[in-house]
Amino acid sequence: MHISSVLWQFLVKWLTNFALYPPEASKIAPQFDALYFFMILVSLIGLTVVILLVTSFSIMYSKKRHPVAVQIEGSTMLEATWTIIPLGLFLVMFVWGALIYFRVYTPPANAMNIYVVGKQWMWKAEHPGGQHEINSLHIPTGRAIQLTLISQDVFHSFSIPAFRVKREAIPGRYTTVWFEATTPGTYHLFCTQYCGTDHSHMIGDIVVMTPEDYKKWLQSSTSGASLAQNGERLFASLSCAACHNTRPDARGPNLANVYGAKLTLANGQATLADEAYIREAILNPSQHNIEGYAPIMPTYQGQISEDGVFALVEYIKSLNSDYRVQQTTTTTTLLPESEGKTTPAGQKPAGQGMVKQ
Amino acid sequence: MSSSTIVSLPDQSTARVPKMNFISKENGLLSWLLTGDHKRIAILYLVSITFFFFIGGALAGLIRLELLTPQSDLMATDTYNKVFTMHGIIMIFFFLVPSVPATLGNFFIPMMIGAKDLALPKINLLSWYLYIAAGILALYSMMTGGVDTGWTFTTPLSTHYLNTNVVSTGLAIFIAGFSSIFTGLNFIVTIHKMRCPGMTWFRMPLFVWAHYAASILMVLGTPVVAIALVLVVLERVAGIGVFDPTKGGDPLLFQHLFWFYSHPAVYIMILPGMGVISETISTFSRKRVFGYTAVAFSSVAIAVFGFFVWAHHMFIMGISNYSMLVFSLLTMLVAVPSAIKIFNWAFTLYKGSITFETPMLYTFGFMGLFTIGGLTGVFLGTSGTDIHLTETYFIVAHFHFVMVGGMLMAFLAGIHFWWPKMTGRMYPEKISQFAAVVTFIGFNFTFFPQFILGTLGMPRRYASYPPEFQILNVFSTAGATILGVGYLLPLLYLTWSLKYGEIAGENPWQATGLEWQTQSPPLTENFPAIPIMDHEAYDYEWLEGQKEKVASVG
Amino acid sequence: MSEHHTPEQESPEQHEREHHIVGPKVYVVILFGLLLGTALTVLASFWELGILNPIIALAIATAKAMLVVLFFMHVKYSTKLTKLTVCAGIFTFVILIGMTLSDYMTRAWGRW
Amino acid sequence: MSDSQVVTGNEVVVHDAAEGAHHEHLPYQRHHFETYAQQSDATNFAMWLFLLTEIMFFGGLFTAYLIYRNWYYPAFVVASHQLDVVWGTLNTLVLIISSFTMAMGVWCAETRRRRGLVISLSLTFILGLAFLGIKSIEWGEKIEKHHVPGFHYSLQTFLDPASDPKVHKEYPKDQPLRLDMARHTEIYFFLYFAMTGMHALHMVIGVGILVFMIVRARAGAYTTGHVTFVENFGLYWHFVDIIWIYLFALLYLISRHP
DSSP states (O other): OOOHHHHHHHHHHHHHHHOOOOOOOOOOHHHHHHHHHHHHHHHHHHHHHHHHHHHHHHHTTTTTOOOSSSOOOOOHHEEEEEEEHHHHHHHHHHHHHHHHHHHHHHTTTEEEEEEEETTTTTTEEEEEOOOOOEEEEETTTSSSSEEEEEEESOOEEEEGGGEEEEEEEBBBOOOOEEEBBOOOOEHHHHEOOOTTTTTGGHHHHEEEEEHHHHHHHHHHHHOSHHHHHHHHHHHHHHGGGTTTTSSOSSOOOOOOTTTTTTBBBSSSEEEEEOHHHHHHHHHHHSSSSSSTSOOOOOOOOTTSOOHHHHHHHHHHHHHTTTTTTTTTTTTTTSGGGHHHHHHHHHHHHHHHHHHOO | TTTTOOOOOOTTTTTOOOSTTTTTSOOSSHHHHOOOOOOHHHHHHHHHHHHHHHHHHHHHHHHHHHTTSSOOSSSSSSHHHHHHHHHHHHIIIIIIIHIIIIIIIIHHHHTTOOOOOOHHHHHHHHHHHHHHHHHHHHHHHTTTTOOSTTTTOOOOOHHHHSSHHHHHHHHHHHHHHHHHHHHHHHHHHHHHOHHHHHHHHGSOOOOHHHHHHHHHHHHHHHHHHHHHHHHHHHHHHEEEEEETGGTOOOOHHHHHHHHHHHHHHHHHHHHHHHHHHHHHHHHTTTOOOOHHHHHHHHEEEEEEEGGGGGGGGOOOTTTHHHHHHHHHHHHHHHHHHHHHHHHHHHHHTTTTOOOOOHHHHHHHHHHHHHHHHHHHHHHHHSSSHHHHTTBHHHHHHHHHHIIIIIIHHHHHHHHHHHHHHHHHHHHHHHHHHHHHHHHHHHHHHHHHHHHHHHHOOOOOOOOOOOOOGGGHHHHHHHHHHHHHHHOOOOOOOOHHHHHHHOOOSTTTTTSSSGGGSSSOBBTTTTTTTTTOOOOOOOOHHHHHHHHOOOOOOO | OOGGGOOHHHHHHHHHHOOOOOOOOHHHHHHHHHHHHHHHHHHHHSOOOOTTHHHHHHHHHHHHHHHIIIITTTTGGGGGGHHHHHHHHHHHHHHHHHHHHHHHHHHTTTOO | OOOHHHHHHHHHHHHHHHHHHSOOOTTSSSOOOOOOOOOOOOOHHHHHHHHHHHHHHHHHHHHHHHHHHHHHHHHHHHHTTOHHHHHHHHHHHHHHHHHHHHHHHHHHHHTOHHHHHHHHHHHHHHHHHHHHHHEEEEEHHHHTTOOOSSSSSHHHHHOOGGGGGGHHHHTTTOOOHHHHHTTHHHHHHHHHHHHHHHHHHHHHHHHHHHHHHHHHHHTTTTTSOHHHHOOOOOOHHHHHHHHHHHHHIIIIOOOOOO
């Protein structure tokens, strides 16, 4: 009696919140699901074919029905078919999948950048406005959000099933991912890369709000200074301005309009001054010396926390005359041609000018 | 003989297990511990991997119990981490990798190619001792505090952020690696140099081809994981910084080296299983394997392509998008040979004369589950879907379908198929058929829900999880108990059959392999005289001919 | 699969006659080749040749390795199988290095 | 692999097995082989396969070396100047000559010259020891200078080259590295110790086996036509030599122009 009631509750519970896939709460989610269900379909067909073949043959040709086997060598024709058809299907999946992959990891130029640092065992998000959050992320709908991720210790992985996006937070290197939330609500945030004892407690909430609510939230949870302002203070306290200033005899490049510029390094390589570059230039300057400047920039490794680096990067970005427009990110240009889009034409002279000094 | 079976046993009243065989040759523990006979070493391996399989299985049971409830209440999170780590390490390095090659391969490759023994018997014995040493070391580190890196030893977690027995476990795997290198090396040499007269490459059973391919992977892949683990140990002991981002090292480099072995390792595990399937499906449908050459070459193709795809384990870990393209494309190519095999096996049944003894049931199980496992692998090889599905229970379900649903089914198929040859006695048919069905049902119950869990986003390696995932987890745990029963049964009735099983005689299945054309259990040097291979593999007319000859003589 | 197995040889003596023995002359020549190579590679490293420096160093090293493999290790005189084995080793080695570097070399792509 | 060959190969093996069934088996032929030729082929092939695993084993280290050399070239240049090219060259010569003596040893065994064999094996043994001796001297220097990664590693010489007059005199143009780059010299030295250490380990094993072989060679074990063991050890020794040829080029000769 008792046990049956338990089973009954169990059944009810199952039927009530039974789902085959998570809610689609981002722009990419439907595109992902399209591919996913296409592959499910193909798999089901493939599986049915195999099962049908096996069962029907074992019925038709069981020893009772078919006492003597007919020896058959094989058939190149048939084998060719079941080599080529799967190959074709797999290649379709490959191309389709690659398109989605590049879409997920290629933020649009005008995305709003939120910095996220992962550490054992919590996520810390830094909004440009200076709002901090632990194990939660508030975002508006209808706006492209770019996450710049880094880990302070081990590999973590920032996963939002409802958005179908996931990106590893790697120690010592920025990674990026972007999404555009569509439906307000609260969704799961998981760390999916095993990261030690409390891995399974490194979870949180993604709170998607309408733009209005989001504004309200921003005001309510502001911490006074914006991220860029913190950066400015840090910039001063580290006396970076001693070299990086506007004076003609400045020993370091003037940082105005550096962000998003195309720089030529001392070793002749060209590079795009994105968040990753700026971080590297602060921590490992000797590999990121700009052409035409003496190699005197000291390293700040071990002197600034990752949050501090975020603040400095944001500050340097804010030195651009109109930086919101020019936000571009690491490794995003799919094709060299599309450079133009990522580094607006207006930027190039500035960049060159700075290098030439 | 009833028309629903091909089993033909000698008259039980008169039949005896031959007095002179490789088991009765010498007695005493030493005669086993110092033996050079590939068959005895195979038995040693069989016993030891069974032992490790049940340890690993027990750990799996603990995992499933913990996941019965959303909270981590059965054990603390760090205990849970240790449990799944040891489950992975034991099952992969101490069960799956040596399972079929070191037992069935060791026993039957020399017999199938008509050799007296493997080319290097001493090396063969050495590899078993290495395996045992490694196993003891692994168990030791499990007893003394365990290790919680996950079987992937991801740096810098394993090198800087854990204070468990990473070093001793690393060494254990290092040693186990050399054990499997020596096995593979031995197989390659044997297959090249020890084939009997007339045994051309294309007269070899597909079981041998599959092992040849797997051995190539063992020999060329394993050293790389060995050096990777050496580096991890050095990094821990001396902090030399090669994987340490704060010193300018790149943690991803470890994963490149690790997966360079550990992806091919998947094929090391599955290829021998495929070999078994080729044998059973041919025997129980009385037919030559459909498209022998295609199946043979698809094994080799898997082995070769297996080396080009490792970075598909790292798509979201910050490898360059462009090498992602390359690796993803190659992954699609490596999926094809498996498809070829499945269809060739299916068409082997066509116009056959099929019977349904236990090995055949396991074979059907393999074909179904491996197809699912393989197809879901494509989901993970496709970069776009990989983003959402990787590091979730989807991937857990995927590799359990391939490894447990595929490899373990094949292993059991093989054990039942060759049991009469190894022991001279039949296993009890009815109960073993029952066990096969139980295993199949239990398996699907356990792992199918995990595909849904994964799609819903439940991350792997979580000791506690959001409550809405509970129901499917309960299903999974329930299934695991059934599966457990399915695995315990063979242990019991096979042991029973050692004494009470029916006398099998030379060739109970009417199979064509050379190993069936001699007494069971075989003589120490396998054949009274070196056989001469004068027919194709799986040539059932030839077998009929032989029978008539015997009849006419008698 | 080797000249060892030609019918006329049964006893080990014949087997040895079959089995090609490389004489001291060859070894001496190779030895001097190797010494020369060492001298060259050391000298080369003292000139400023930019990118060419590593290339030359590796080229000479490979040449020396070839000499050792072909003559000291008798590969030049041994069976197809041995040659194939050596190639297989080199091939996998190249795959390991090449495909790993393919990741490192392209990480910066799309950033200039 | 063309099977036609394989087939003939094997059928032949067994033909002479069939006829040779009556001949006496040679004392050193293992029971499970049909002919001695088959045995020596098999063991020789096995040795080659073992060398493949060795290649891949070092492959991991070479990969690491290439990546970090690309990333931290300046650090690698300056750090490699800490190695003494004279010792390095000397060691290369020693090893090449030992390879030569080993090859001669194989020849002596094949042509059944017992004294020759013993002499050349002994020479190989001595040269092997010489190599290890020189290596340990070099390592000694590194330890004095605190250039052992992980054990009180000191950046002194790289932040301020003048503090190391000997090397500074040789390479006056070496600029002091900035801290972040200087740190990366530790990775160079790790690779130096890992690669040369792994190589030296192989040398030690080789020298050990040589002792055993010299003893047995004096008893005439290898000059009766059973040369497989000597041949296979030769392969091993030459392989170790090849590894060193590359290590020398990669670790010592990165850029020697002052």
